[in-house]
Amino acid sequence: AQSVSQHNHHVILSEAASLELGCNYSYGGTVNLFWYVQYPGQHLQLLLKYFSGDPLVKGIKGFEAEFIKSKFSFNLRKPSVQWSDTAEYFCAVRDSWGKLQFGAGTQVVVTP
Amino acid sequence: DSGVTQTPKHLITATGQRVTLRCSPRSGDLSVYWYQQSLDQGLQFLIQYYNGEERAKGNILERFSAQQFPDLHSELNLSSLELGDSALYFCASSSARENIQYFGAGTRLSVL
Numbered sequence: 174a175q176s177v178s179q180h181n182h183h184v185i186l187s188e189a190a191s192l193e194l195g196c197n198y199s200y201g202g203t204v205n206l207f208w209y210v211q212y213p214g215q216h217l218q219l220l221l222k223y224f225s226g227d228p229l230v231k232g233i234k235g236f237e238a239e240f241i242k243s244k245f246s247f248n249l250r251k252p253s254v255q256w257s258d259t260a261e262y263f264c265a266v267r268d269s270w271g272k273l274q275f276g277a278g279t280q281v282v283v284t285p
Numbered sequence: 286d287s288g289v290t291q292t293p294k295h296l297i298t299a300t301g302q303r304v305t306l307r308c309s310p311r312s313g314d315l316s317v318y319w320y321q322q323s324l325d326q327g328l329q330f331l332i333q334y335y336n337g338e339e340r341a342k343g344n345i346l347e348r349f350s351a352q353q354f355p356d357l358h359s360e361l362n363l364s365s366l367e368l369g370d371s372a373l374y375f376c377a378s379s380s381a382r383e384n385i386q387y388f389g390a391g392t393r394l395s396v397l
Contacts, residue, residue: 205384207385209388215390216287216289216375216388216389216390216391217375217377217388218287218388219385219386219387222385224384263328267384270333270340270341271316271318271333271340271341271379271384271386272318272330272333272341272343273318273320273330273377273386274330275320275327275328275329276327277327278327278328
């Protein structure tokens with residue numbers, strides 16, 4: 174069965190600091206990987222996705238993620254965070270039926 | 286705005302009751318997915334419909350059922366409600382071409 178593991182449940186950092194959120198997955202098939210963000214009180218929004226090709230993918234709001242097949246990882250990064258990046262971040266893997274398996278989420282708090 | 290509409294936004298009800306959550310997918314999307322988000326279980330896939338037919342089932346209780354209508358909107362029916370059913374219920378839709386799920390704002394269910 175597929176699973177997704179996010180390393181940190183809570184991250185607190187200051188504005189302008191760099192952010193890296195870890196995500197490891199377990200899935201035997203072709204992987205489609207996603208990072209979603211949930212701002213307080215809002216719906217899940219897609220940050221970026223990886224289907225195939227260049228393992229370094231760029232998303233919205235300055236986020237990027239790197240797919241490392243040998244490590245079953247899909248870590249999310251942002252070089253310099255802003256207060257508005259305070260949100261919960263979810264890594265997800267899509268199975269062959271199309272449903273998403275989500276990680277537990279990482280709550281990120283950016284302090285001014 | 287994702288284009289996926291969920292109603293109602295909030296629902297407060299008592300144990301033992303039955304409620305219906307409604308979802309209208311993005312224009313043209315044939316697939317609808319339902320997810321439950323709770324503090325202890327995280328984001329869990331419940332069920333998927335594609336063009337009116339059930340496509341995949343996840344951790345959905347027997348007390349819960351769903352359907353997708355000819356106009357492609359979907360309803361999630363929750364019956365014999367228990368305190369533990371209190372959660373955020375998200376609907377997502379996708380097109381076969383894009384393989385990306387777009388989420389609605391969710392329905393927050395409180396069972397008292």
